[in-house]
Amino acid sequence: MLEVIRLSKKYGKTLAADEISFAVPDGRIGILLGPNGAGKSTVIKSIAGLLRFQGAIRIQGMDARTLDAKRCFAYVPELPYMYDALTVREHIEFITRAYGVEVSEEERNQLLEKFELTDKQEKLGNELSKGMMQKVSICCALVIQPKVILLDEPMVGLDPAAIKELKSVLLELREKGCTILISTHMLEMVKELWDVTFVMDKGHILGTYVRENLGNEDLEELYFSVTGQTAPPEQATPPGQAVQAGPDRR
Numbered sequence: 398m399l400e401v402i403r404l405s406k407k408y409g410k411t412l413a414a415d416e417i418s419f420a421v422p423d424g425r426i427g428i429l430l431g432p433n434g435a436g437k438s439t440v441i442k443s444i445a446g447l448l449r450f451q452g453a454i455r456i457q458g459m460d461a462r463t464l465d466a467k468r469c470f471a472y473v474p475e476l477p478y479m480y481d482a483l484t485v486r487e488h489i490e491f492i493t494r495a496y497g498v499e500v501s502e503e504e505r506n507q508l509l510e511k512f513e514l515t516d517k518q519e520k521l522g523n524e525l526s527k528g529m530m531q532k533v534s535i536c537c538a539l540v541i542q543p544k545v546i547l548l549d550e551p552m553v554g555l556d557p558a559a560i561k562e563l564k565s566v567l568l569e570l571r572e573k574g575c576t577i578l579i580s581t582h583m584l585e586m587v588k589e590l591w592d593v594t595f596v597m598d599k600g601h602i603l604g605t606y607v608r609e610n611l612g613n614e615d616l617e618e619l620y621f622s623v624t625g626q627t628a629p630p631e632q633a634t635p636p637g638q639a640v641q642a643g644p645d646r647r
């Protein structure tokens with residue numbers, strides 16, 4: 398379980414998070430949504446231990462700043478960070494050693510295979526494309542078998558096969574009781590994943606939506622109504638590009 402309790406963060410005079418509280422229970426996928434500047438990264442970075450903040454954050458009931466909490470917590474940042482001098486395989490090994498996790502050769506190979514990294518495993522961090530780095534970053538988070546995992550815009554930069562694989566891995570983790578929090582702008586990408594969505598703006602949670610209580614209401618419409626943003630109009634086909642149905646009449 399992940400609990401954020403009255404989290405506040407100021408940058409100078411900007412109050413980026415104002416007494417924010419929310420929780421994602423075990424075996425649930427939470428989504429943090431909000432327009433640019435809403436405060437999502439501030440919340441994410443606070444949970445990941447990258448910012449000083451006021452309030453409390455608990456991971457499996459433990460203060461997020463403690464070593465025991467960090468041991469069962471994984472974080473996939475928006476921008477992957479690679480060690481230039483380590484190969485893909487060495488990144489995975491480094492993380493498992495740092496966390497003191499036993500992972501068999503077979504499990505490692507399966508993970509690399511899932512994200513199509515098998516033939517990239519001897520490449521160095523600085524020889525990878527952005528999407529490959531993102532995949533390695535995801536593998537490093539998954540290999541420690543976290544109880545709580547936080548992913549910041551995890552689909553950005555991934556190819557369609559990797560997005561599909563990531564979604565299926567996240568659903569498997571949920572089945573195993575893992576707590577998952579995803580920050581994203583891409584509602585479409587998470588529509589089959591989410592259990593609870595927190596809509597943020599101007600440092601506050603404006604709405605918390607639980608899928609099973611939503612009935613026929615559409616999350617996207619709720620998002621636009623609660624944030625006051627407007628959905629872009631449906632795009633018309635530009636003149637001259639209309640598709641003509643029926644047989645070719647030349």
Ligand code: ATP
Pocket residue numbers: 408409411412413431432433434435436437438439440
């Ligand atoms: P986006 O979707 O654009 O990434 P966000 O929801 O992640 O936005 P934050 O990055 O958390 O929003 O920013 C929340 C507020 O805090 C904004 O007003 C932003 O300008 C401000 N802010 C963020 N980081 C800093 C910083 N390092 N110094 C000063 N102000 C900051």
